[in-house]
Amino acid sequence: MFPDASEVEALVRSKGMFSFYEDGHQECCRIRKVRPLRRALKGLKAWITGQRRDQSPGTRSNIPIVQIDPSFEGMDGGPGSLIKWNPVANVTGTDIWSFLRTMNVPVNVLHSQGYISIGCEPCTRAVLPGMHEREGRWWWEDAKAKECGLHKGNIETAETSNNGAQNTASVSELFLSKDIKAFSRAEIEEFANLEKRENSWIVVLYAPWCPYCQAMEASFNELAEKLGGTNVKVGKFNADKENKPYAMAELQMKSFPTILFFSKNLRNPIKYPSEQRDVDSFLAFIRALQ
Ligand code: SF4
Structure with a gap:
């Protein structure tokens, strides 16, 4: 098992060799240990x-x-x-x-x-x-x-703790690929209301602490890489906390993660219906809708 060299390089170039002493070990561990293990498992x-x-x-x-x-x-x-x-x-x-x-x-x-x-x-x-x-x-x-x-x-999260208090002490951002656009709340609201779009999009609604979102991170990043240069773009929207009521009311979200396909010709998105969150399944879903 080896980390992705480009991810290590990007981390070291942007934050130096020892960023974990400044902002915690999670980001470095995620790149050097967790993602390689995820690929192997x-x-x-x-x-x-x-x-x-x-x-x-x-x-x-x-x-x-x-x-x-x-x-x-x-x-x-x-x-x-x-x-x-x-x-x-x-x-x-x-x-x-x-x-x-x-x-x-x-x-x-x-x-x-x-x-x-x-x-x-x-x-x-x-x-x-x-x-x-x-x-x-x-x-x-x-x-x-x-x-x-x-x-x-x-590490207990809201899903597992008895008192329901969400532990965000060790949570770091997900889907950090350069091929994935992060939508802000204002952007996703405007985007979701468009009758037509220049491209079709597949967008994940996620919470950084959600283990199922973490489990699909590598697949979704790989999907974004594979779709690079095509007419299907890839996005993410952090639908946790203050964004959750909006996502549940307007974006069909019932749980994390929710994955939506926004066709360039349709206003309403189509929800990914499966719990198979591997690249081939995502691609089959996209192909079926194009
Ligand atoms: S991968 Fe984790 S344990 Fe290893 S150097 Fe980075 S922060 Fe430290």
């Missing part, structure tokens, strides 16, 4: 992680042994298409180390130098005896945001 039905509940009280204390992956999609596409196994969820770090020593398993030498949880070099430090292992990762950030995105579903 699209070819699978299940994956196995080494997550443990005692690793991170802020984010991992409730992980189940087996779950439907809350963040990524598998080869069949759509929510629920990927199983995530966490077979050592219930095992403590102490027991893991007892096993490793008993079985004489070779381990990374950094562990004996105080590096208990090891990630990328600039975001990892050694901890002192008595400090929690997660204090060695992204130590400048709130403990509740300490997931790189590979296990982002561990």
